Amino acid sequence: MPHRLDRTRASICSAAARLIAEDGMTDYTQAKRKALRQLGLPEGTPLPTNGELDDALREWQAVFQDDEQRERIRHLRQKAVELMQILQEFRPYLTGSVLDGTAGRFAEIDLQLFADSAKEVEIFLLNRGIPYSHATPRNDRAEAVLVVESDDAVANLVIYPTLDERIAPKSRDGRPRERARLGAVQNLLAAGSPD
CATH class of the missing domain: 1.10.10 (Arc Repressor Mutant, subunit A)
Structure with a gap:
């Protein structure tokens, strides 16, 4: 059996x-x-x-999807790095399938941001002419989710209160969710590894 x-x-x-x-x-x-x-x-x-x-x-x-997969991960990580550089003041972390190397054909970039309020991030995006829309947060700890779209990528900016940066969110199976700061994502790109 x-x-x-x-x-x-x-x-x-x-x-x-x-x-x-x-x-x-x-x-x-x-x-x-x-x-x-x-x-x-x-x-x-x-x-x-x-x-x-x-x-x-x-x-x-x-x-x-080997070659296609490697190119997709590289492209999405590069887009994540670009966004993380713009959003540095909100201490961004990359999480999810783009970080762990399992991003599928329709994958979106997931960035965690930490701010005193979601409005602070919205004003920042407006001042830089970066269009966004709102999405429903997937958990009750997130203050808001702002979706930033370009021609070739979609990024979910999941905004948490500043003090929550010390708390590692949980993954689907209850373990702490992996996340990476800008330098770590740049290292992944330089190494050329999907995971």
Whole structure:
């Protein structure tokens, strides 16, 4: 039975990884549930962990999107560096799939900013002629999410209170979410490594 369960989990991971990489799904739980339905498995089937899905996504991208993936990650990290340089006074951190190297075809750049208020960031963007829109924060700790779009990238500026910089936010599986300051992202770019 455990061997069959492992194969089932691997099948779910593979199908969910394809949904994330090809179709642009960003919610891991949604991708796993859709994969479950596509495979015709019963609703109560144990789902793989987010860590297992991360591993499957990396494998899928390495096999089916290797060169495209490397170029996408390089491009998005370069865009992130440009934005982080502009937003230095708000102590930006890069997080998410662009940082960890799993960014799919429709991935967006996620930057954490720290300010006394979201209005401070909005005024900063307005003064520099940088258009933005509002999005709904994904968690209750974030004060606001401002979306900055260019022709070839979308960045989510997730604004937290200044004191929250010391608190590492949690990832999908409850572990502290990886994040990187400008220098670390520049080092990743210089190294040319997707992860």
